[in-house]
Amino acid sequence: MTTPRNLVVLGAGTAGTMIVNKLRRRLPREDWSITVVDKDDVHDYQPGYLFIPFGLNTPDQIRRTKRPFIHDGVDLVMGEIERVDTSSHEVRLEGGRTLPYDQLVIATGTTPRPDQTEGTLGPQWHCEVGEFYTYEGALALRDRLDRFTGGRLVVHITELPIKCPVAPLEFTFLADDFLRQRGLRERTELVFVTPLDGAFTKPVASRTLGKLLEDKDIHVEPDFMVERIDQDRKVLVSYDEREVAYDQLVTVPLNMGADFVAASGLGDELNYVPVDKHTFLATGYDDVFALGDASNIPTSKAGSVAHFSVDVFVDNFVEHVAGRPMTHSFDGHANCFVESGHGKALLLDFNYDTEPLTGTFPLPKVGPMRLLAESRANHLGKLAFRHVYWNALLPGRPLGLPAEMSMSGKKPA
Template identity: 80%
Template structure:
């Protein structure tokens, strides 16, 4: 008797999609399982590197490689745009007319900046006096804009949450302070951080520490600012409550949204993110569909570390599921984020759904070598080194040595007395 080969289709060859395909290719029989990954092009960017390009700390070639180079043998990579998913028929329609059928589907199509969603953001000054660093093209254009900047009002602006790498706007602000000092322009520049939040960050403990660092560097913080439109001619941000923030150079983080095909398929929420069980990444609508990385609506940071840790949990659950067993592993929302703070230092945040960022050492108690919620050179070196880890360990699906679940090892409880 012959066994019909089952099909796993992964939509998206970014961090989560590449990792899950590679890990499962090692764990699933090639005779029993066909794995197909779909993405629109063969370009894979190391997205954390976008932050460094405007300051000349990364060159474009260091962050851009071919997707084919990281997809293991035995996985089919299809380069095409996705039209829609028919969840009832278990099929994916591509815009070139092809149709892929699946037994299980992983949506790992990420999230993207959508400047078109904010009136006035796109215009003649887009990628000029209105810049962004959340795309490859934007980060290169912003490098050129900063090279030409001679002082004035530099405004770093967050449109709305959620967006990928939520610490990146703060990192940009700290690095801009450092960069302008190095060019002798800091005394001639006012830096303003504009956010829809009531503080510097979402987590209160981290927000307090990061807010202190902004104040220390002389950065003005404009909170509770919900942008209604941008007037490029007058060079002002205008909020719904009619406040105005003027700028000479604006660095904005546009509204982020999931892929349009998610909306066309009826699988997403208002921002095109797929509603899933936050512990298993399984769709709340269809048990054979999962969403990983930035494509899902789980209530934690849209960050590479979350993609990594949630994929680890998903792989073990998926193997149980296809073996006819209950899924016994649970993702806890673990996020691990370096925060560049300038002057060759960085902070490190480690938290999950239930636990705020705490102080202490990471990953080894009392030894570190990294410090939590405290600036250090080791954290900065760790962030820079991670690019090598990403290309050579994370994407290929090799073990990285960190547990998927958040550990309290080395952490100092918030109520501890000194």
């Protein structure tokens, strides 16, 4: 009887959980042992962080334990990852435990690093300087906004890439709606500060979203590369010495991949793993892949990208470990709901080569979602996705959406 080969997946977030659940169905148990490693048993529905500050999600709706979502045939190991030794094909955990692998998938995501920008982690952190990219930060910001009575509210992006690049815009639009409902909008100056030259990375979407910001009387401060936050004077300071004052700052810190990626010699300057953008195979390796937010693929770090890329990866992986060429290619497909306030949202659908287009999604003419335009259906679709996430996406059930971007029913904006 032969010894099973070892597949080790690092990270039991969205991508990692989908990978082990889908591959457990595809790989014979007598041939493959599957292990997934994470630091704790907490799984958050991260898109829900956006809604917590406005009281639109409750904490119990976005936080679950990981174990119920992991297939019975997968070993879930809790521990901090120290490093990957690619020469000995081992993952080393803190405390000395090692996990041998025949194939390794890195899916440890990306995390906000406020420690990387001078002055962020001062006495105002999670008070006058807030954030919503962590569970704790979203809860603290909820309490701050509940007591907010007006002033200068600044939403700020430190640098890209970040998880869900439309989320800062969504927060700004929802803040505008929130303040209007409370009769505070005329007493509040809303400012959106970005390192980009416009509202978003894709020019077509940037024009549409920029017009929304303008219509809502939200000032945009573009090309702002922050050097430090001066909490004593309550100002953002850029490298070109511009300053933006705030009464309440909502910052999106620099995002970085996991530290063990750097310690293992597998990452770029932001600890993201360089990979082939179509197959996710790590550069220079035939037994290491990186998926989800952990890789350096040039598209949004978003849940939809994890979903579509995992569908492509699973088919390729089965071919790869059988010694056959990988015949499937990821096209960079991403779609993102953009909450715009007042019970409406936009929907963007794009890939590596194609800008967001107008039209309908997922069905031509029928929709029911509209692309690059505000609608109530888009908003309801975003709200409904939380149920889909817990009950279909994570367990690895098919959603009926093709991984490849379809041009059917779309036209240039």
